[in-house]
Amino acid sequence: xxYMLMIYDNPGTREAFFGEEGKALMADMETLMRELTExxxxxxxxxxxxxxxxKTVRVRDGAAVITDGPFAxxxxxxxxxxxxxxxxxxxxxxxxxxxxxAKFCAMEVRPLMEQSGGDL
Amino acid sequence: MSAEVRAEDLLxxxxxxxxxxxxxxxxxxDMCEDAVQEALLEASIQWARQGIPEHPQGWLITVASRRLTxxxxxxxxxxxxxxxxxxxxxxxxxxxxxxGDDAPPDQDDTLTVLxxxxxxxxxxxxxxxxxxxxxxGLTTAEIARAFLVPEATMAQRISRSKARIKASGVPxxxxxxxxxxxxxxxxxxxxxxxxxxxxxxxxxxxxxxxDLTGEAIRLARAVRQLLPxxxxxxGLLALMLLTDARRAARTSADGGLIPxxxxxxxxWNAAAIAEGVALISATLQRAPLGPYQVQAxxxxxxxxxxxxxxxDWPQILALYQLLERLSPSxxxxxxxxxxxxxxxxxxxxxxxxxALDAEGQLVGNHRxxxxxAHLLELAGDNAAARDSYRAAxxxxxxxxxxxxxxxxxxxxxxxNE
Numbered sequence: 076x077x078y079m080l081m082i083y084d085n086p087g088t089r090e091a092f093f094g095e096e097g098k099a100l101m102a103d104m105e106t107l108m109r110e111l112t113e114x115x116x117x118x119x120x121x122x123x124x125x126x127x128x129x130k131t132v133r134v135r136d137g138a139a140v141i142t143d144g145p146f147a148x149x150x151x152x153x154x155x156x157x158x159x160x161x162x163x164x165x166x167x168x169x170x171x172x173x174x175x176x177a178k179f180c181a182m183e184v185r186p187l188m189e190q191s192g193g194d195l
Numbered sequence: 196m197s198a199e200v201r202a203e204d205l206l207x208x209x210x211x212x213x214x215x216x217x218x219x220x221x222x223x224x225d226m227c228e229d230a231v232q233e234a235l236l237e238a239s240i241q242w243a244r245q246g247i248p249e250h251p252q253g254w255l256i257t258v259a260s261r262r263l264t265x266x267x268x269x270x271x272x273x274x275x276x277x278x279x280x281x282x283x284x285x286x287x288x289x290x291x292x293x294x295g296d297d298a299p300p301d302q303d304d305t306l307t308v309l310x311x312x313x314x315x316x317x318x319x320x321x322x323x324x325x326x327x328x329x330x331x332g333l334t335t336a337e338i339a340r341a342f343l344v345p346e347a348t349m350a351q352r353i354s355r356s357k358a359r360i361k362a363s364g365v366p367x368x369x370x371x372x373x374x375x376x377x378x379x380x381x382x383x384x385x386x387x388x389x390x391x392x393x394x395x396x397x398x399x400x401x402x403x404x405x406d407l408t409g410e411a412i413r414l415a416r417a418v419r420q421l422l423p424x425x426x427x428x429x430g431l432l433a434l435m436l437l438t439d440a441r442r443a444a445r446t447s448a449d450g451g452l453i454p455x456x457x458x459x460x461x462x463w464n465a466a467a468i469a470e471g472v473a474l475i476s477a478t479l480q481r482a483p484l485g486p487y488q489v490q491a492x493x494x495x496x497x498x499x500x501x502x503x504x505x506x507d508w509p510q511i512l513a514l515y516q517l518l519e520r521l522s523p524s525x526x527x528x529x530x531x532x533x534x535x536x537x538x539x540x541x542x543x544x545x546x547x548x549x550a551l552d553a554e555g556q557l558v559g560n561h562r563x564x565x566x567x568a569h570l571l572e573l574a575g576d577n578a579a580a581r582d583s584y585r586a587a588x589x590x591x592x593x594x595x596x597x598x599x600x601x602x603x604x605x606x607x608x609x610x611n612e
Contacts, residue, residue, distance in 0.1 A: 076592065115320070115352030118344055160344060162318055190343075191395035192595035194438075194445065195454035195565070 077118060077160045078167040080174065081183040084154030088179045089125075100175040107173050111159060116170075120157035151180055158187070202242045205251055206235055208417070210332030213255040215304020217263060218367040224311065225357035226266050227259070228329050234259035235332055305330065306421045307369050309414075312356075313382045316363050321356040322385045323392075328353055331410050341392065341407055382418070383431050383487065386411050390435050394442060397450050397595045408439050426482020429474055430491045436471035437494035440464040452599045456503040468498045486522035489514055508537040525556045529566050541574040561590035565600060577607045 092100050111117035129145045145152065154176065161167045164184075171182035210231060217227040234255050248254040312325040324342075327333045333341075339349035370378045393407025415432040422428050444458035475491040482488070493514045500506040515531040528551055536544025548567050557563040568583035584604035588597050 113351060113355065115348050115355055118348055160320070160348075162320065186592045188592055188594045188597070190397055190594055191392075192397050192452045192593045192599070193395055195452055195596075195599060 076164070076167075077158060077187040077189075078164075079185050079187060080120075080157040080159060080167065080171050081153055081185065082122075082155045082157070082174060082176050083151045083180045083182065084176065085151050085180050088154065088176060091179060092175070103173070103175055107170070111157075111170065116159045116161060116166075118158040118160055120155065122155035123153060126152045198246075199243060202239070202247055205247065206238055206242075206255075207332035207413075209252050209255055210235055211305040211308040211330045212252060212303055213259055214329055215308050215367075216256050217259055218308075219304060221260075221263060222367070223263070223267075223361075224367055225354075225361050226263055226270075228357060230259040230263035230266060231255070232328070232334070233262045236334075303421065305417055307367060309382055309418065310370055310378055311360060311365065311367065313378070313385045314360060314363070314365060315378070315381055316359055317356050319385070319388060321352050321359075322381070323388055324349060324352045325356045326385055326414075327389065327410065330414060333410070379422075379425070379427075383427060386415050386418070387431060387435075387487075389414070390439075394438060397446050397452065408435070408442065411435060412439065424482070426478050427485040427487045429478040429482065430485055430488030433471045433475035433478065433491035434487055434494055436467045436474070437491055437498050440467035440471065440498060446595075450595060451602075452595045454599075455497060458503075460501060460503075463498065468495075471495060472499065484517075484521065486518060489518045489521060493518070506537075508534060512538045525551060525554070525560075526562065529557070529562055533566060533569070536570050536573060541570045544570045545574070559590060561587040561596070561600075564590060565596075568600070568603065572603075572607065578609045580604075581607045581609060 091097055092104075108117070126145045129143070131142050131144065131146045133140045133142075157170075157174075159167060159170060161170070164186075167184045171177060171184050174182055176182060213234065214224075214227055214231045217230065218224045221227060237258055238251075238255060242248070242251075309326065309330050312329050313322045317325065324338055327338045327341075328335065335350050335353060336346050338353075339346040342349065369375065389407050390411035393409070393411065396407075412432070412435050415428070415435055419425075419428050419432050440463050441455070441458060443464070444460065444462040445453055447453055471491065472495050475488065475495050478488055479492065493511055496507050496511050496514070512531075512534040515527065515534045518527050519531055528547065532544045532547035532551070535547055545567070548563065548570070551557055551563060564583045564587035568580045568587060571577075571580035571583055574580075581604045584600045584607075588600035588604065591597050591600065
C-alpha cells in the first residue's frame with residue numbers, strides 16, 4: 076500500500092532545522108531518507124515553499140479569481156510530503172514518528188487511492 | 196505468431212535456465228542475474244536482426260558468462276585498487292567460455308531459481324520483483340511500470356533482495372526435502388500475488404506490455420511442468436485460468452467494475468474455462484485436497500453457469516465450508532456468508548456477518564461493509580443497505596470500487612424520497 080506522509084509545520088518549525096541546533100535534526104532526516112531509499116520504500120517527496128508564497132485559485136461565474144495566500148488560514152500548514160510504499164500500515168506510522176516534524180508539530184499518514192479493484 | 200514475439204517468448208523461458216546454469220557453475224547469484232539481464236538485452240537486439248541462433252540457450256549462457264567475466268574482472272580491479280585481497284578470484288576456466296557451453300545444461304534450474312527468488316527472508320514485495328526479473332525475464336523498467344513505482348525504487352528493491360540472498364549464504368540448490376512443501380507454498384503465493392496485481396488492474400500502465408496475469412499463468416504452467424504431480428500447483432493454475440477467463444467482462448469500457456452477477460457471460464473466455472475446468476476436475480480426483488484447488492472449484496462452478504441465476508449456490512456453499520476448514524480466514528468467512536445468503540436467504544448471511552463483527556478482525560475493512568450492504572439490499576432494507584454501501588465507499592482505497600459502491604448506494608430507492 077502506498078501512503079502519503081504529510082509533513083505539518085507551524086511558523087516556528089522551519090527555523091528549528093537551521094543553525095547549530097538544527098544539525099542533529101537534519102542528520103536524522105537524512106538518515107531516514109537514506110534508509111527509505113535503500114529499502115525501496117521511498118516513491119517520492121518534496122518540500123513546499125512557505126505558505127506566504129501560495130496563490131489560491133477559485134473559478135466564479137466562469138472566471139478565475141486568484142488571491143494571494145492559502146485557502147484556509149490555520150496555525151499549522153502543509154510543509155511537504157513523502158510518498159512511501161509499505162508492507163503494513165504500522166510501518167508507515169513508524170516512519171512518520173521518526174520524521175523530526177512529529178516532535179514539533181505533526182505528521183499525517185494517509186493511504187493513496189489505487190486504480191485496482193477486486194471482484195465484487 | 197510473429198518472429199519477434201516468438202523470440203521474446205523463447206528468451207523469457209530460457210532466462211531462468213541460463214541463470215541457473217551460470218549460478219550453478221560460478222556461484223555469485225546476484226552477479227549472474229545481472230549478467231543474464233544484459234545477455235537478454237543483447238539477444239533481443241541481435242536475434243531481431245539476425246534471427247534466432249541454432250542453440251539459443253547456449254548462445255545466452257555464453258554471452259552471459261562473458262558479461263559475468265567482465266563484471267568479475269572489474270570487481271577484482273576495483274578491489275585491487277583498494278588494496279584488498281581479491282576474494283573473488285574465479286577459476287582459470289573462467290576467462291574463456293567453458294567447454295560444452297553450446298550444449299543445453301542437463302537440468303532445468305527454473306525451479307531452483309524460483310525458490311531462491313521467493314526465499315522467506317525477503318519481503319513479499321521483493322519476492323515479487325525478483326521473481327519477475329530473474330524468472331520472468333522482465334526488465335526493471337517493465338516491473339516498475341507494472342507496479343506504478345519509479346524505476347529507481349524498483350531497482351533498489353531488486354538489488355537489495357539480491358544482496359540479502361547473498362548475505363544469507365543460501366546455496367544454489369533446491370530447498371531440503373523437509374522444507375520443500377512449505378517453500379513451495381511461498382512460491383505459489385508469490386505467483387498468485389503477481390496474478391492478482393494484473394487481474395485487479397482496471398486501467399493504466401499495469402495493463403500494458405508487462406501483462407502480469409499472463410506472466411503469472413506462464414510461470415504457473417512452467418512450475419506445473421516441473422512438478423506435474425502437485426495438486427496445489429495444478430489448483431493454482433486452474434484458479435488463475437478460471438478467474439482470468441472473466442477479465443474482459445469485469446470492467447466496462449469506461450473502467451467501471453461490473454459484478455459477477457451482471458457480467459456479459461458471452462465475453463468470458465470459453466477456451467480458458469474449458470482448460471481450467473478439465474484441469475481442476477482431473478486434479479480433485481487424484482491429489483490431496485488444498486485451498487487453491489477448492490478456490491478453483493468455486494471459480495469453476497461460477498464459470499459453468501450460463502446465466503447468473505443458474506449458479507449452483509448449494510455447491511459453492513459446500514465448497515466454502517470446506518475452504519473454511521482447510522484455510523480459515525475472515526475473508527473466507529465473508530465469502531461463505533454470501534453463499535449462505537444465496538442458499539438460505541439474506542437473513543442467514545447477515546447472521547454470519549454479525550459473528551464476524553463480534554470477532555472484530557474485519558472492523559474497518561470495507562469488504563465487510565460492502566457485503567453487508569449487498570445482503571441488506573437483497574433483504575429489501577434499502578435504507579440500511581445504502582448506509583453500508585456508503586460506509587464501504589468511504590473506507591475503500593480503490594477508486595473503481597469506490598465508484599461502484601457510490602453508484603449502488605445512489606440507485607437504491609428509500610421510502611419518502
